[in-house]
Amino acid sequence: MRAFGCALLALTLAGCVDPPASDLLPVYDPTGLFTDAPRRATVDPGAGIETVTRRPVALPGGFSSSLPESWDGWIHAVGDHVAITVHEGAGGVDVWIYAERPSGRLASAPSLEWDRFLRTVAPGLSSPTLRAAPQPTRSVARKLSAASGLQRTALRGALACLETRTLGRGLGFTPALETFSGYRWLAVGARGARLHLARVDGWWGTQPPRLPGVEALLDELNRQRADGSRPLEDVVAAWPTVTTRSDRFTRLVVGRIVHRGLPLHLAILCRSPCPQADPLELFIDQLAADGTSPRDGKTTPYALAYRHGIEVQALDPAAVWRAVRKVSDEPIGARGADGPRPSPRPPTR
Numbered sequence: 001m002r003a004f005g006c007a008l009l010a011l012t013l014a015g016c017v018d019p020p021a022s023d024l025l026p027v028y029d030p031t032g033l034f035t036d037a038p039r040r041a042t043v044d045p046g047a048g049i050e051t052v053t054r055r056p057v058a059l060p061g062g063f064s065s066s067l068p069e070s071w072d073g074w075i076h077a078v079g080d081h082v083a084i085t086v087h088e089g090a091g092g093v094d095v096w097i098y099a100e101r102p103s104g105r106l107a108s109a110p111s112l113e114w115d116r117f118l119r120t121v122a123p124g125l126s127s128p129t130l131r132a133a134p135q136p137t138r139s140v141a142r143k144l145s146a147a148s149g150l151q152r153t154a155l156r157g158a159l160a161c162l163e164t165r166t167l168g169r170g171l172g173f174t175p176a177l178e179t180f181s182g183y184r185w186l187a188v189g190a191r192g193a194r195l196h197l198a199r200v201d202g203w204w205g206t207q208p209p210r211l212p213g214v215e216a217l218l219d220e221l222n223r224q225r226a227d228g229s230r231p232l233e234d235v236v237a238a239w240p241t242v243t244t245r246s247d248r249f250t251r252l253v254v255g256r257i258v259h260r261g262l263p264l265h266l267a268i269l270c271r272s273p274c275p276q277a278d279p280l281e282l283f284i285d286q287l288a289a290d291g292t293s294p295r296d297g298k299t300t301p302y303a304l305a306y307r308h309g310i311e312v313q314a315l316d317p318a319a320v321w322r323a324v325r326k327v328s329d330e331p332i333g334a335r336g337a338d339g340p341r342p343s344p345r346p347p348t349r
Contacts, residue, residue, distance in 0.1 A: 028187040028195055030281035033253055034274040054286070059083045060101035063257070063264050064292035065283050077304040078294040081316070082165060084301040086308060087276055093308055094271040095280065096171065096204075102256075102263050103317045114256070116317070120164040121267040122252060124175045125200065144220055144324075154213030161214045162320045165313050168214065172207040172310060173252055173269060175200045183255065191288035197255035197266075204269055205247035207310050248272075253280075259289040 054066035058078050067074055067085070076085045080101070087095035098121055105113040111127075118126040145152040161168030177200070185197035249272045257264040264287070268280060305312035 025186060025188040025194060028185070028189045028285055030185075030284065033185060033197065033199055033284075034251060034270055034277040034280055037273070054282070056292070057083075057085065058292045058294045059099045059264065059287075060294065061262055061264050062289050062291045062293070063099070063259070063262070063287060064290055065286045065288070067283060068279050075304060077299045077301040079301050079314070080294060081314075082301045082312065083294070084304050084312065086304065089275055091271075095274075095276050096269040096308075096310075097280075097283070098171065098267045098269075098312075100165065100265045102265055105317070106263060116163050117265045117267075118254070119160070119168060119170070120166050121171050121254065122173045122175055122200075122202075123168065123170045124173075124177070124202075125180075125254070144217065151213075154211070155217055157211060158213035158217035159324065161211055162217065162315070163317045165315045166207075166311060167210050167313060167315070169207050169210060169311060171204070171267070171269065173202055173204045173250065174247075175202040175252065185255070189257075189287055190285045191259070191290075193257050193259035193287045193289070195255065195257060195284060195287070197253055197284070199251055199253050201249065201251050201272065203247040204250035204271070210311075253284075257287050259287070262289040264289075 053069035055069045055071060056064055056066050057076050058064050060078065060081050060083055067076070073088045074085065075088070077083065082101070083097075083099040085095070085097035086093050100117065100120065102113055103116070105116070115126050142152060145155050157168075179199075179201040181199045183196055183198045185195055185199075187195050189195055250269050251272050251274060253266075253268045253270075255266055257266055266284075266287075268284075270276060270280060274280070299307075300314075302312050302314050
């Protein structure tokens with residue numbers, strides 16, 4: 001029975017089954033999420049939020065939450081699809097919050113969409129099975145390979161990287177898979193959002209370089225444009241040399257938030273032991289889809305990531321696939337709006 005429950009939670013997070021109604025979920029309890037130390041009595045999930053002065057922050061997809069009003073060390077930047085928040089402590093950046101609005105694939109292929117997000121933030125957590133390019137992608141790869149002379153396998157991997165806003169590089173986090181908790185934090189937050197969260201420990205350091213096939217595919221997509229324009233020029237800019245950062249033991253909290261029928265992908269990195277556990281626990285508790293619109297700030301999330309040595313691009317997976325379809329002369333209806341179609345499910349009795 002316990003194994004069945006764990007499997008159900010994993011399917012729920014991937015969107016393969018409907019998540020339980022909010023009134024069937026327990027109230028969010030962050031115990032063990034960011035720190036293994038006993039919680040202080042002053043931090044009471046849901047109730048304790050009223051005793052702390054907070055500042056609202058906008059997130060993609062009409063979501064919002066809050067962070068400490070003092071704002072000491074916190075930097076936040078939000079766009080239509082991505083929000084990044086960092087906290088700089090005495091030893092440098094110790095918190096990285098990455099929130100992303102899911103692509104349109106979530107409705108038609110939730111497992112593929114969730115795996116795409118994992119490849120965005122921590123490729124080591126993604127499924128080796130789902131990571132393989134589906135058949136439509138292989139067909140495009142064959143055409144591009146024949147035109148460019150590039151190895152077909154490398155092209156398939158490059159196409160998968162172009163589905164992510166980090167171009168398959170992740171955020172520089174290497175998980176220790178044996179520490180993965182499973183999606184144990186299935187609960188409802190203070191504002192009614194359903195939380196589907198897991199944690200994993202690992203090492204956070206230098207973001208790996210782009211795969212060679214990514215550069216080759218971008219060159220080929222740009223070269224084959226009949227009108228001479230560069231379809232991804234404003235999306236994928238030249239990136240400087242890799243910023244070297246020493247690995248430090250870090251905890252990743254990853255999951256999806258659902259509120260009022262709207263989803264949000266979320267990943268939070270915090271150096272261990274997490275110095276900002278209380279603000280982060282309350283940040284999760286206050287997540288909600290309240291229609292907040294992202295405002296133009298002093299910086300974009302992509303520039304903020306750039307400043308801290310991590311490549312995050314304003315890359316729309318649907319736009320990439322449209323560019324690939326145009327270059328490969330594949331009919332528009334062959335893929336749908338947001339990438340390759342999932343393999344048909346086996347019949348059930």
